Amino acid sequence: MEALGINLPGLVAQIVNVALLLVILRAFALPAVVRMLDERSARIRESLEAAEQMRRQATRAEQQVQEQIEQGRREGQAILQQAAQLGEQMKEQAREEARKEAEAIINRARAEITLEREMAMNELRRQFVDLAVLAAERVIQQELDRSKHQRLIVDVLETSGSGDGRRSPS
Numbered sequence: 001m002e003a004l005g006i007n008l009p010g011l012v013a014q015i016v017n018v019a020l021l022l023v024i025l026r027a028f029a030l031p032a033v034v035r036m037l038d039e040r041s042a043r044i045r046e047s048l049e050a051a052e053q054m055r056r057q058a059t060r061a062e063q064q065v066q067e068q069i070e071q072g073r074r075e076g077q078a079i080l081q082q083a084a085q086l087g088e089q090m091k092e093q094a095r096e097e098a099r100k101e102a103e104a105i106i107n108r109a110r111a112e113i114t115l116e117r118e119m120a121m122n123e124l125r126r127q128f129v130d131l132a133v134l135a136a137e138r139v140i141q142q143e144l145d146r147s148k149h150q151r152l153i154v155d156v157l158e159t160s161g162s163g164d165g166r167r168s169p170s
Contacts, residue, residue, distance in 0.1 A: 131160055 135156045 131156055
C-alpha cells in the first residue's frame with residue numbers, strides 16, 4: 001500500500017481517532033445536539049401553534065369588526081330613517097301651522113271686510129238720510145207739485161252723487 005502512497009500505521013491511527021471521536025461525540029455531543037434540536041423543534045411547534053391561534057383570534061376579531069360595522073351601518077340607516085321621518089313630521093307641522101295661520105288671516109280679513117261693509121252701509125244710510133232730509137226741506141219750501149218734487153229729489157241726488165263720480169238713475 002505504500003506504492004499507492006498510503007501509510008498503513010498512519011491510516012489505522014486516523015481510523016481509530018475518527019472512531020474514538022465518533023464515540024465521544026455520540027456519548028457527549030449527540031445528546032446535547034439532539035436535545036437542542038428537540039427544543040428548537042418544540043419552540044417552532046409552539047410558535048406555529050401560537051401563530052395559528054393568533055390567526056384564529058385575528059379571524060374572530062375581523063368577524064367581530066365586520067359585525068360591528070354591519071351593526072353600525074344598520075344603526076346609521078335607522079338613524080337616517082328616523083331623521084327622515086322627523087323631517088316629514090316637522091314639514092307636516094309647519095304646513096299645518098301655515099294653514100292655521102292662513103285661516104286665521106282669512107278670518108280676520110273677512111271680519112274686517114264685514115266690519116268695513118257695515119260701516120260703509122251705515123255711512124250710506126246716514127248720507128241717504130241726510131239727502132232725504134235735504135230733499136224734504138227743499139220740498140217743504142216749495143209747493144207740493146209731484147213733478148217738481150221728483151225733479152228736486154233727482155237734483156239733490158245728482159249734486160250729492162257728483163262728489164264720487166256716480167250719477168243716480170232718473
